[in-house]
Amino acid sequence: MAEVRYISIELNNHKPPIFKIEKNADWVTFGIEAPYKNRYPEYINTLFERANKHSAFLRAKAFFIAGNGVVIDKTGLTVGDASVLIDKLHECNEYDETISEILEKVVLDFEIHNGAYLEVNWARNKKTFDITHVPFNNLRISTDKKYYYYSNNWSLPKEKQNKETTGFERIPIYNDNERTGKQIYALKDYCINSEYYPKPNYLGLVPVAEVEFEIANYHLNSIKSGFNIGTIITFCGVPTEPEQEAIERQLKEKFEGTDQAGALLLQFTRDKDSAPIITRLSPDELSEKFVTLTKYVEQELTAGHHMNPILAGIKTEGQLGGRQEIDVAYELFKKTYVQSRQKKVERWINKLYSFIGFDNRIKFKEVNPLAPFDYSTILAYMTKSEVRELGESPDEFEVIETKDVPETFSAFSAEDSDLEKNILALLTKDPLIDNPTLAKTLKVSEKKIEGAIESLAD
DSSP states (O other): OOOOOHHHHHHOOOOOOEEEEOOOOBBOOOOTTTTTTTTTHHHHHHHHHHHHHHHHHHHHHHHHHTTTEEEEOOTTOHHHHHHHHHTTTOOOSTTOHHHHHHHHOOOHHHHHHHHEEEEEEOOTTSSSSEEEEEEEEEEEEEEEEEEEEEESOTTTTTTOOHHHHOOOEEBBBBBTTTTOOOEEEEEEEETOOOOSSOOTTTTGGGHHHHHHHHHHHHHHHHHTTTTTOEEEEOOOOOHHHHHHHHHHHHHHHHHGGGTTTTTOOOOSSSSSSOOEEEOOOOOHHHHHHHHHHHHHHHHHHHTTSSSGGGGOOOOTTEEEEHHHHHHHHHHHHIIIIHHHHHHHHHHHHHHHHHTTTOOEEEEOOOOOTTTTTTTTHHHGGGOOHHHHSSOOOOGSSOOOOOOHHHHHHHHHHHOOOHHHHHHHHHHHHTOOHHHHHHHHTSSSOOHHHHHHHHHHHO
């Protein structure tokens, strides 16, 4: 009987990041696996950008935590003192970013990486500072844990890291007793066996997110190649060990990964008898597997993100998608996830501002669970009372003066158009929203938006 030998070609699989202090390195390597050596955060960012459902979950989680900005707890403060505190958070840096805008970026990093960074830039008086968000993937901690190293390209080796090429610089870790120059203020959630960097709190979902992207990528490349997919190669005869290794290496280089789906195979042989046998799997067999895989991905993402897909705008089989279902799902998610994450960020940012009088006064405002959805669609099915509920709570405002509402205004407010109603709903969510954004969101011309706003102003 002829000898049959099989070679198992080990394709790439996901491994948790390993943090390593390497010889002659000034910083702790963030991941040691190729091709993302010292670039594990970039790998996580790539999944966020390319895995659609995974990204939807993370964006929704970040929105429910920070999407409505912050409010200052004014308990025990005079109107003047409250105004001073609010003013300190209105323009936090040279880019005129507010604390709400900065924390929106911080929270997105916190949900993607389970960590985030701010650059604190002290004024000469050593009493005030500016803060700027620093992308999580740009920093590496020093081996002595006293500094962070910044680079906008960690794929380059140490000898090529410099200010001109990669913006490379060493920045001290935040120290309230050393109020000078730049410092890095880090937010890190606790992770088991993770001394230097945090790990995503959905670490077990990372391979699932990669599967989600690869399924779409595979189908795209299969379509482009005319569905020439699924191939088994059987070699006639037994090559020597070096030849087997060479064949394995060449096949992996040519065909590993979904980017190579449907690629052509060139065959070279001396005679017919020694030619390899190539067997193609039918598309139907693979389609069934992808259907099963897709369901698996959806189930795992839902469980791993601890979130009802309806809150991320993902419609699943059997869901009605009504407001009541959204409200119930949000209340559960808020109590089991959102509030605890908000408290971690609030403690962190209040600690930074505590010495200038905030004393745990910075609080996230709760969002409306319908806010991430398309207003032009949802508002059409809402009553006037439900639309009014989209606005801010009266408890968040301080009454300066009261006046009777004119009858003409009462009549007007009861008869405002659907467009004006939609504009009001969006403005209550974001008072700084501009006319082009309103027009794009509500799918009307800017001229109509301007007319409706003039009408509302009158």
